[in-house]
Amino acid sequence: MTDLCDLGFVKDAIGETIVSTYTLDMQPTAAPMGVVIKNNKQLLVRPYVSSLTYKNLQASRCAVVNVTSDPELFYLTAFKEANSGGKLPCGFFEKAESVAAPRLRTANAVIEVLVTKVGSFNSERAEFLCDAQLVAASKALPTVYCRAQFATIEAIVHATRIKPFLKGSKEEQERALNLLELVNVCQDVVDRTAPNSRYSELMADLSQRINSWRNQSESLR
Template identity: 45%
Template structure:
């Protein structure tokens, strides 16, 4: 496992944002952004919302794939599938994993395949899931010049998934704090990468957020 950590330049107990893919009950592939932590050499910890499809799928299938990517577009399309023509991730995005019965994203340069060891309760709305790595494979990931807009757009995607959940629960004040951050990141994207795919992603997220706000008021 040290070779995996070294290969990706990872550190134990740091949270890394990835896209996690699983099969649903009917065998349909599903992918969604998720935070991941290496807690021990062969152990991955994830903390999904208990209302999420990822959580339900892991409870059923007991395995999945961590797809390592830095592409904001892939984070965005897997987080907000309503932006896709069919409303769900296309089947052709996926291929079958080698070591576990789970799908993996063809577009991701690196895959970490795992099985679920145990599932517990972290806090009221989240579970904690311990996973054992069964295999990993992919391209060597090289450093590239750092663009603040890429980082900012991924942060906005992560915040938006939480904003949607918090507004649905009536936690308006907590959601509004994150909305302010999204607006700040929008200004950053426009400054360092104007009229880019990053600003487009954040603008679409802000439109979704306004819809969720209105729905929360009606509810």
């Protein structure tokens, strides 16, 4: 079996993936999640306890960890409201082979996992220890390093924290503004290296979304 190190996971470094699960009523869903490997066959997923992925993992005790570098997949799975109808299309998914979870059809690799232990990472995040049951990789060609591609994913990570922080305490709102600065740095990279690209379109959509959260949180004050 292909092992986790073959997919670029490195000890003590977070690998950014998309974790797919079934909801309690068996709807396929997915969300970006950082994972850390313990060894060639085990990994840790650390979802916020407020996330749907946490709820699903608790209930089903299995998932698929999907490997991709596609910013659009990160965007649509991080912000379900960006999909038409506010929900990820069923066509994104197929059934996993070895666990009762969905997997992303267009992933470059999939790791089908069973949860073997549930613990707490900190006051806000749980920690699921997972055993790989199956690792399958596509024969994707090597891809060039594109700054705009990774800047877009970086901006999406920051934006997922901006949303809850804008609704929070004064201190959290301060943190939201700091994250907004980081999104602006990513925006600058995309503007300079990939104007008029799919990445600049995603960044424009993201920035509109952030503005609408800011307007909403201001109108609540």
